[in-house]
Amino acid sequence: MIELIAHAERVRERQGLPTIAYEVGTEEVHGGLADLSSFSRFISLLRSRLADANLARLWPCFFVSQVVTNLGTTHFDSAVAMKLFERLHPEGSLAKGHYSDWIENPAEYPRSGVGGANVGPEFTAYEFMAMKDLVDKERALLSHSKGMASSNFMEVLERAVVDSRRWLKWLSPDEVRLDFYALSDERRLWLLQTGSRYV
Numbered sequence: 450m451i452e453l454i455a456h457a458e459r460v461r462e463r464q465g466l467p468t469i470a471y472e473v474g475t476e477e478v479h480g481g482l483a484d485l486s487s488f489s490r491f492i493s494l495l496r497s498r499l500a501d502a503n504l505a506r507l508w509p510c511f512f513v514s515q516v517v518t519n520l521g522t523t524h525f526d527s528a529v530a531m532k533l534f535e536r537l538h539p540e541g542s543l544a545k546g547h548y549s550d551w552i553e554n555p556a557e558y559p560r561s562g563v564g565g566a567n568v569g570p571e572f573t574a575y576e577f578m579a580m581k582d583l584v585d586k587e588r589a590l591l592s593h594s595k596g597m598a599s600s601n602f603m604e605v606l607e608r609a610v611v612d613s614r615r616w617l618k619w620l621s622p623d624e625v626r627l628d629f630y631a632l633s634d635e636r637r638l639w640l641l642q643t644g645s646r647y648v
Contacts, residue, residue: 450495451499451502454504455504457469469507470510471507471511472509472510472513472565473509474513488512488514495509510542511544511565512537512544513545513547513567514533514546514547515548516533516546516563520570523551525546525552525554525557527557527561530544530557530561531561531562533562533563534561534563544562545564545566545567547567548567549566550568570642570643580603584602584603587599587602610645613648616644619643
């Protein structure tokens with residue numbers, strides 16, 4: 450992380466670009482920085498490492514944090530978020546919710562001091578379903594038309610998602626040893642719509 454910030458700063462300064470408002474966090478699907486002691490240790494280590502690299506002036510605006518949400522949950526826990534806010538506020542930073550897709554109580558984010566929300570899989574899911582609808586319409590048209598070839602779009606997308614191996618991080622413990630095609634149709638569809646954002 451320090452190396453990335455240092456590199457970004459070298460490029461920014463060399464090209465005369467304006468300052469950057471940094472955000473930091475982890476990409477862990479389950480857990481991450483939800484545990485307050487781990488979170489506090491991360492903050493302390495980051496402050497120390499930035500100082501050692503003479504980059505203390507680049508303290509992050511946001512810490513992308515696990516606020517007890519993931520792609521399998523729809524309820525945001527404001528009590529956990531408030532603890533993160535209380536830890537970050539004295540540092541001059543705010544928490545940014547990790548996996549804020551399909552949250553049923555988004556108004557609780559600002560009430561508990563969360564300064565931002567990461568979304569992505571939800572948007573991609575809508576795009577994926579729209580493309581699936583278009584492919585269904587294509588199939589209907591092709592059944593009445595001669596000489597037209599199928600785009601095979603869904604097959605190409607599925608192959609790209611499977612080959613990317615990004616879907617593996619979303620497997621539950623009882624699925625870890627299974628091949629993609631050994632999963633249920635419903636589960637494969639969810640993994641495709643979630644993983645399509647990577648390809």
